[in-house]
Amino acid sequence: xxxxxxxxxxxxxxxxxxxxxxxxxxxxxxxxxSFGLACCAIEMMATSAxxxxxxxxxxxxxxxxxxxxxxxxxxxVTLKMAxxxxxxxxxMPEPKYIISMGSCSNSGGPYWEHGYHVLKGIDRVIPxxxxxxxxxxxxxxxxxxLIKLQEKIRKTSLVKKST
Amino acid sequence: MKNTEEILQALKxxxxxxxxxxxxxxxxxxxIICNPLVIDKISHFLHDNPELNFDSLINLSGVDEIKANQxxxxxxxxxxxxxxxxxxxxxxxxxxxxxxxxxxxxxxANWHEREAYxxxxxxxxxxxxxxxILMPYDWEAGHPLRKDYENPEFYQGMKVPx
Amino acid sequence: xxxxxxxxIRTEEMVLNMGPQHPSTHGVLRLELALEGEIITKVxxxxxxxxxxxxxxxxAMTYPQIVPYTDRMDYLASMGNELGYAVxxxxxxxxxxxxxxxxxxxxxxxxxxxxxxxVALGTYGADIGAFTPFLYCFRxxxxxxxxxxxxxxxxxLYNYIWVGGLSHDLHPDFVRKTRDFIKEFKPTIKxxxxxxxxxxxxxDRTANVGILPVKTAINFGVxxxxxxxxxxxxxxxKDDPYSVYSKFDFDIPVGKGTHGTVGxxxxxxxxxxxxxxxxxxxxxxxxxxxxxxxxxxxxxxxIKPNAGHVYGRVENPRGELGYFIISDGSTTPYRVKxxxxxxxxxxxxxxxCKGYMIADVITILGSIDIVLxxxxx
Ligand code: SF4
Numbered sequence: 001x002x003x004x005x006x007x008x009x010x011x012x013x014x015x016x017x018x019x020x021x022x023x024x025x026x027x028x029x030x031x032x033x034s035f036g037l038a039c040c041a042i043e044m045m046a047t048s049a050x051x052x053x054x055x056x057x058x059x060x061x062x063x064x065x066x067x068x069x070x071x072x073x074x075x076x077v078t079l080k081m082a083x084x085x086x087x088x089x090x091x092m093p094e095p096k097y098i099i100s101m102g103s104c105s106n107s108g109g110p111y112w113e114h115g116y117h118v119l120k121g122i123d124r125v126i127p128x129x130x131x132x133x134x135x136x137x138x139x140x141x142x143x144x145x146l147i148k149l150q151e152k153i154r155k156t157s158l159v160k161k162s163t
Numbered sequence: 164m165k166n167t168e169e170i171l172q173a174l175k176x177x178x179x180x181x182x183x184x185x186x187x188x189x190x191x192x193x194x195i196i197c198n199p200l201v202i203d204k205i206s207h208f209l210h211d212n213p214e215l216n217f218d219s220l221i222n223l224s225g226v227d228e229i230k231a232n233q234x235x236x237x238x239x240x241x242x243x244x245x246x247x248x249x250x251x252x253x254x255x256x257x258x259x260x261x262x263x264x265x266x267x268x269x270x271x272a273n274w275h276e277r278e279a280y281x282x283x284x285x286x287x288x289x290x291x292x293x294x295x296i297l298m299p300y301d302w303e304a305g306h307p308l309r310k311d312y313e314n315p316e317f318y319q320g321m322k323v324p325x
Numbered sequence: 326x327x328x329x330x331x332x333x334i335r336t337e338e339m340v341l342n343m344g345p346q347h348p349s350t351h352g353v354l355r356l357e358l359a360l361e362g363e364i365i366t367k368v369x370x371x372x373x374x375x376x377x378x379x380x381x382x383x384x385a386m387t388y389p390q391i392v393p394y395t396d397r398m399d400y401l402a403s404m405g406n407e408l409g410y411a412v413x414x415x416x417x418x419x420x421x422x423x424x425x426x427x428x429x430x431x432x433x434x435x436x437x438x439x440x441x442x443x444v445a446l447g448t449y450g451a452d453i454g455a456f457t458p459f460l461y462c463f464r465x466x467x468x469x470x471x472x473x474x475x476x477x478x479x480x481x482l483y484n485y486i487w488v489g490g491l492s493h494d495l496h497p498d499f500v501r502k503t504r505d506f507i508k509e510f511k512p513t514i515k516x517x518x519x520x521x522x523x524x525x526x527x528x529d530r531t532a533n534v535g536i537l538p539v540k541t542a543i544n545f546g547v548x549x550x551x552x553x554x555x556x557x558x559x560x561x562x563k564d565d566p567y568s569v570y571s572k573f574d575f576d577i578p579v580g581k582g583t584h585g586t587v588g589x590x591x592x593x594x595x596x597x598x599x600x601x602x603x604x605x606x607x608x609x610x611x612x613x614x615x616x617x618x619x620x621x622x623x624x625x626x627x628i629k630p631n632a633g634h635v636y637g638r639v640e641n642p643r644g645e646l647g648y649f650i651i652s653d654g655s656t657t658p659y660r661v662k663x664x665x666x667x668x669x670x671x672x673x674x675x676x677x678c679k680g681y682m683i684a685d686v687i688t689i690l691g692s693i694d695i696v697l698x699x700x701x702x
Contacts, residue, residue: 034348038375038698039400041352042444043481046470049463063348078701079318080299081353081374084345110394112325114385115378116307116314117298120325136481190633191416218543222636224649224662237649239636239664243543243559250636271546274672282380297373297701308380 019158026069026095027153030146033068033088034061038075040102040136047139057146065091070149072142073128076104076111077119089126097153099145100128103135110135164247167193170215177208186252194237194250202238202253203263203289209240209249210268216242217249220269225279227257229310234260234285255285264290282308336362341683345374349452349687352697356674356686363682368675372700379702383661388414388488388628391661396482398663399699401444404430404437404473405641406699407486412567413637413648414488417630425618426490427569432503432611433473433485434568434639435604439510440469441642442597445694449594450521452691453530458521465513468506475499489624500612507605514601522595531594532585535677535689539588545676546669549644551693554580554596555588561640568639573610575603590692597694629656643667643694665699 004014032054036044048054048061062068065088077085089096100122103109108120122128129152132145165173171185174195181201187193197205209217222239238251255262264287265272276287277296284306287293295302304315314323344355353374359367382394395410396403408430415422447462470480475496477485485492521527537547539555552559560577562570578599580592632654638647644666653659670693677689 033346035346037353038377039397039481042400045444046463046467046480050460051464051467061348065346076375076377078374078376079321079323080376081345082321083319084374088346108325110397111377111382114382116312116323116381117376117378119321120323124321138480190419190631191635219546221546221638221645222647222649222662222664224660226651226660237634237662239647239649243557246564269546270541270544271669271672274668295373297376299373307378308384 019156022158023154023156027150029058029060030070030097030149031062031068032059033065033071033092034063035065035071035088036074037077037081038104040074040104043136043139044072044074044101044142047142052139052143054143054146057143057150059146065089066093068092069095070097070099072099072101073105073122074101076109077122077125078117079119080117082119082122082125085122086125097129097149098122098126099130099132099142099149101132101142101145102137103133106131106133164245165215166247167195167249170209170247170249171195173212173215174205174208178205181205192250194252196252196254199236199253199255199262200288201263202251203265203267205251206238206265206268216245219243220265220272220275223265223272223275223279225283225285225308227283227309228254229257232257234283236262236279236285238265260285261288262286263288266290282306284309338366343686350690351448351695354671354695354697354700356690358683358686360683365678365681365683365686368678368686370671370674372671372697375697375701377698377702379663380661383658385657387656388630388658391658392487393482393484396484397698398665398702399641399643399646399667399696400481401696402437402441402642403482404433404486405441405639405646407483408434408568409637409639409641409646409648411486411488412639413635413650414628414630416637417633417635417650417652418488418625418628420489420623420625422489422623423618423620424569424616426620426623428611428615429491429495429620430486431568431570431573432608432615433476435607435611436469436472436503438604438642439601440466442601443469445597445642446517446521446594449691449694450527452687453527455521455524455527458517461513461517461520465510468509472499472503472506475502487624488628490622491620494620500615503608503612507609511605514598518598522598528584528591530688531591531692532589534585534590534681534685535692536586537588537593537673537677541673541676542588545673547644547673548669549640549642549666550596550600551593551644551670553577554592556580556582561638561645565638567637569611570607572614573607575606578603590688593692593694627656629654638664641666643696643699644670646699663699663702665702667695667697668700668702671695671700 105122111118130145130149184196209215217240219241224237226235235254240249279285281295339360341358344350345353355371357369395406443462443466447459450458477483537555539557542552542555558577580587630652634651636649647664649662651660
């Protein structure tokens with residue numbers, strides 16, 4: 001809220017739509033499950049480290065899924081791991097978002113044909129919000145993916161739909 | 164430092180009853196073929212004899228030789244002190260593959276043997292903990308690196324092929 | 326180590342699961358810890374959560390197509406993996422590659438070693454509770470990744486070292502930028518020592534923890550920095566030289582037990598710092614002697630080796646990386662088995678952790694520096 005700092009003479013009121021306010025709050029502090037799978041996880045680490053600084057988008061790694069809003073599936077999902085990922089996802093509180101990072105978790109990547117133990121796409125197990133292509137995606141690409149997710153959240157409607 | 168021929172000589176002298184065969188016609192390294200059920204005794208000798216002193220097992224790999232209807236295991240040994248190397252090979256039947264375990268001698272063989280079991284179904288006799296290692300424990304579709312392996316359609320409700 | 330026998334109250338053993346999602350397991354490793362109070366009685370690692378069927382892929386690909394898959398095994402040291410594959414294949418094919426290629430390969434492999442050790446050291450600090458060194462290390466690593474990027478366009482997985490040659494020649498700026506990097510990087514090693522290596526808390530956490538005697542290490546087949554930290558000079562670059570390593574002058578640092586016993590976690594950590602300095606020495610010499618020439622002249626048009634088998638190995642940042650390749654005379658290998666250093670090293674974890682506290686498991690696991698990609702392949 002830097003724009004409004006020191007602009008008022010006394011305490012004041014800001015009027016906003018509930019939707020805008022909630023969405024703004026949600027999208028600016030997306031805590032991430034600190035969870036890496038394969039090569040893409042190294043790029044994810046590089047994204048959160050000094051050079052690319054994930055923190056400035058409000059993304060902070062949390063060791064437990066119960067604190068987190070977003071999970072980045074960064075790498076190859078094997079059959080042995082897929083059931084565990086599903087459990088991780090189920091433990092996250094709503095609202096929760098998923099970024100699928102890299103070709104492997106999008107579709108099996110280089111292992112699509114002969115990978116007898118590779119799940120060909122994480123979307124067979126859990127729903128995905130944003131797909132980031134690349135093998136590995138550059139940190140810039142992951143940032144772009146995050147911004148896409150933020151746009152998606154900004155457009156979310158909180159109105160109860162009548163059935 | 165000894166070469167493969169000298170080691171073969173030492174083996175023949177020590178184990179007159181066992182059969183050894185040196186194969187060195189193929190590139191790049193020669194290897195000695197021995198009996199799978201006595202490989203532990205041979206390994207003990209190679210490890211303990213001060214002139215051979217093979218203190219380290221660098222690699223152990225299973226191979227499926229489907230044309231000859233057999234499975235084989237290659238052992239790459241090395242002596243860090245005397246700096247010589249040796250390749251051993253054992254051959255076993257494809258339908259009931261059994262090889263003596265060398266885990267007692269080189270502890271590092273433990274996981275290599277488990278991997279060979281997981282991937283090829285080779286049974287290592289006297290292995291302390293012969294389970295699958297890379298594939299899930301409840302994998303039922305067989306041993307994936309066998310040449311005639313076929314992947315299942317589903318695993319725990321997840322579709323496996325692309 | 327703590328004596329467990331003296332307690333009068335009977336306690337039951339507890340089993341604690343650590344992983345596969347755990348911030349300190351460096352990937353998807355699951356450990357089953359059997360505990361007596363806080364003391365470890367048994368550690369059972371469960372692996373395979375990242376088993377990507379590398380060996381099956383090799384049996385379906387032609388020889389050049391395998392190179393990108395080798396990248397993806399030890400993804401912190403892709404150049405080393407490619408080099409290992411190239412060394413093994415060239416031994417099988419019996420081809421000589423131009424000197425320029427060999428020199429560039431050495432430069433890349435050593436830069437990669439520094440980058441890989443930086444990740445190892447940085448995350449080790451972060452595991453133990455020092456977050457700042459992590460950021461410092463990644464800052465320097467980005468500089469190396471930039472050098473790789475101008476060479477071949479990729480940051481992490483390069484597909485650069487091919488059988489018989491390289492995919493690209495060096496960028497015209499490469500030599501100058503690498504020299505600049507070396508100049509900048511040398512003081513930061515001292516910086517890292519000041520903030521982490523000689524930090525009292527760090528030493529208390531790591532010294533005398535997880536001691537690995539040299540006999541056990543060899544019996545388990547441990548290699549690389551973990552073996553050298555136990556006090557033995559064993560390095561494939563010197564003991565079984567490949568490429569042009571015999572032309573360079575460098576030392577092999579070993580663990581000395583400065584703050585505790587030889588072969589403890591601090592030694593394993595510090596050997597990596599010393600190795601980075603040696604790598605810088607090698608790179609400097611290689612840059613000085615870098616010959617001219619064509620980097621693609623020796624690449625075979627079609628790779629079709631005679632039937633036979635080969636075991637080629639190199640010293641990767643994590644230890645001895647070996648490729649056992651069986652060819653049946655066609656354009657695809659019959660069987661490829663990779664001797665992955667971390668796969669072998671992880672076996673000693675149970676041995677090392679026995680009798681220590683839970684918190685020490687993290688210390689020990691971080692100090693042996695594993696990469697799950699190559700354990701599971
Ligand atoms: S997409 Fe590529 S970089 Fe990412 S995990 Fe898969 S193979 Fe590794």
